[in-house]
Amino acid sequence: MDLLVQVCAVHHHGRPDLFKAGAQKYSRQQLEEILEDGSRPVFVAVDDSDRVMGYAFCIFIQHCGDNILTDIRTLYIDDLCVDEKLRGKHIGKSLYGAVRKFAKESGCYNLTLNVWSCNGSALKFYESCGLVPQKTGMETIL
Numbered sequence: 001m002d003l004l005v006q007v008c009a010v011h012h013h014g015r016p017d018l019f020k021a022g023a024q025k026y027s028r029q030q031l032e033e034i035l036e037d038g039s040r041p042v043f044v045a046v047d048d049s050d051r052v053m054g055y056a057f058c059i060f061i062q063h064c065g066d067n068i069l070t071d072i073r074t075l076y077i078d079d080l081c082v083d084e085k086l087r088g089k090h091i092g093k094s095l096y097g098a099v100r101k102f103a104k105e106s107g108c109y110n111l112t113l114n115v116w117s118c119n120g121s122a123l124k125f126y127e128s129c130g131l132v133p134q135k136t137g138m139e140t141i142l
Contacts, residue, residue, distance in 0.1 A: 001024060001028070001031075002083075003052065003054070003055060003081045003082075003083060004024035004025045004026055004031075004081075005022070005023070005024045006081060006083065006084050007025055007079060007081040008020070008022075008023045008024055008025055009021075009022075010119060010122075011116060011118075011119070014116055014118030014119055015116065015118055017141070025079060034057060039059065039060050040057065040058065040059050040060075040078075041058045041060075041075075041099075041102065042055060042056070042057055042058070043055060043056040043058070043095055043098050043099055043102070045082075045091050045094060045095050052083070053082065053083050053086050053091050054080070054081060054082035054083060054086070054091045054092060054095050055079070055080070055081055055095070056077055056079070056080040056095045056096070056098075056099050057077070057078040057079040057080075058075050058076060058077055058078060058099060058102075058103075059075075059076045059078050060073065060074070060075060060076075060106075060108075061073075061074040061075075061076050061112075062074065072108075072109035072110065073106070073107055073108045073109055074108055074109060074110050074111070074112055075099065075102070075103035075106065075108045075110075075111050075112075076111075076112050076113065077096075077099060077111065077112070077113035078113075080092065080095060080096065080099075080113070082095070092125060093128075093129065096129050099111065111131075112134060113126065113131070114137075
């Protein structure tokens with residue numbers, strides 16, 4: 001649960017107009033539902049004491065029969081977080097590598113995620129993993 005607060009803190013710091021202070025990404029109930037949902041694989045990095053060091057929440061996406069999109073199967077990384085006290089130890093790279101391997105073994109065409117432009121360290125990390133921009137979201141604040 002602490003990591004869910006950490007990831008929201010990063011987003012709140014970058015965009016306090018959009019993300020609430022002190023919030024967490026999922027409630028306990030939502031987390032339990034995700035862990036029971038076979039279409040939402042979760043990867044967890046733990047230390048020798050089974051303490052959570054990081055996680056990756058994923059979702060299978062496929063647009064079968066869509067008017068314009070092909071029927072490719074995608075594994076979308078909804079959230080990847082490493083404990084802020086443990087960053088720089090390649091835990092994120094290990095998690096990403098496990099997710100990538102799983103996606104390939106699951107017959108996925110691609111692996112996608114969204115990253116907020118205000119999160120420069122995440123952008124740099126994902127680029128170092130070989131990800132490239134797929135699309136760009138834009139806004140104007142009124």
